[in-house]
Amino acid sequence: MHGLQALLAFSETAKRGGFASAARELGTSSSALAKSVGRLEDSLGLRLFHRTTRRVTLTVDGERLFRRCQRVLAELDELQSEALGVRSAPSGTLRINMPIVFGRMFVLPVLARLAAQYPGLEIDARFSDAYVDLVQDGIDVAIRAGDLQDSTLVARRFASQQLVLVAAPSYLQVNGEPKAIEDLSAHRHILFRMPTTGRDRPQQFTVRRKTISLHPAHGTRLNDGEAMVQAAVLGMGLTQVPDYMAVADIAAGRLVEVMAQHRPPAMPIHAVMPGHRMVPPRVRVLIDALEASPQGFVRNGNKMKLNL
Numbered sequence: 001m002h003g004l005q006a007l008l009a010f011s012e013t014a015k016r017g018g019f020a021s022a023a024r025e026l027g028t029s030s031s032a033l034a035k036s037v038g039r040l041e042d043s044l045g046l047r048l049f050h051r052t053t054r055r056v057t058l059t060v061d062g063e064r065l066f067r068r069c070q071r072v073l074a075e076l077d078e079l080q081s082e083a084l085g086v087r088s089a090p091s092g093t094l095r096i097n098m099p100i101v102f103g104r105m106f107v108l109p110v111l112a113r114l115a116a117q118y119p120g121l122e123i124d125a126r127f128s129d130a131y132v133d134l135v136q137d138g139i140d141v142a143i144r145a146g147d148l149q150d151s152t153l154v155a156r157r158f159a160s161q162q163l164v165l166v167a168a169p170s171y172l173q174v175n176g177e178p179k180a181i182e183d184l185s186a187h188r189h190i191l192f193r194m195p196t197t198g199r200d201r202p203q204q205f206t207v208r209r210k211t212i213s214l215h216p217a218h219g220t221r222l223n224d225g226e227a228m229v230q231a232a233v234l235g236m237g238l239t240q241v242p243d244y245m246a247v248a249d250i251a252a253g254r255l256v257e258v259m260a261q262h263r264p265p266a267m268p269i270h271a272v273m274p275g276h277r278m279v280p281p282r283v284r285v286l287i288d289a290l291e292a293s294p295q296g297f298v299r300n301g302n303k304m305k306l307n308l
Contacts, residue, residue: 006039093122101225143272
């Protein structure tokens with residue numbers, strides 16, 4: 001148990017970036033936590049943290065141990081839950097990261113039902129369009145749209161979203177409606193600046209059954225999807241957004257979809273988790289609820305799509 005406590009002290013310190021915040025989470029003192037981590041370093045013969053007066057950061061050896069430690073602790077949580085017979089009643093804190101608009105519209109109602117169903121379950125929901133490091137930030141589940149690049153994550157696809165190119169009728173009346181890909185260069189665009197990279201998200205289209213990416217050189221750049229839709233309603237140009245963001249304005253006549261014949265393939269939406277062999281009950285009930293949710297999603301054969 002002494003070794004397990006040291007690993008827990010190390011893991012929580014790594015997640016919180018300091019002994020003080022980790023100690024508050026574990027209900028102990030900073031000095032006790034620091035001594036526990038120090039004994040772990042001595043026993044391993046490794047330096048796990050770079051220490052400053054304000055913060056601690058992981059060394060290369062510390063990062064390697066942290067990733068393995070997360071897997072071990074998650075499996076211990078699962079084993080403890082099974083031993084206590086509480087698989088049907090998840091408890092603890094479910095930490096989830098999700099895109100801002102999609103999360104508010106479709107995931108938050110699912111979380112509300114889970115919170116009502118399981119009184120012992122606490123929700124720590126983080127809304128952000130930036131990609132996060134699940135292990136480093138202690139996230140149980142992240143909702144991500146598009147193709148996945150991190151092969152170390154476990155992913156469950158539960159939905160898809162369609163990108164649409166839209167503009168206000170007033171903008172099209174003045175500037176004309178684009179009919180072909182070549183016409184787009186003559187138009188103003190409202191572009192999404194990706195918070196993780198600071199780069200513009202490319203626009204995607206299907207041309208002769210192939211997906212192409214365009215990078216408009218000029219336009220208004222925003223880092224918020226709802227602001228992009230509002231900018232389009234105000235006549236600032238063309239913008240490409242997920243269909244669920246624009247559906248209300250299209251129905252009300254404030255926006256018009258253009259070049260629908262060049263829509264790109266639907267983007268998958270996944271729930272991604274760190275690569276544990278075992279999934280904690282609090283995570284399992286969320287994944288099951290997302291896949292079975294009657295609000296927002298309908299099953300279309302083997303494919304999930306948004307029910308708009």
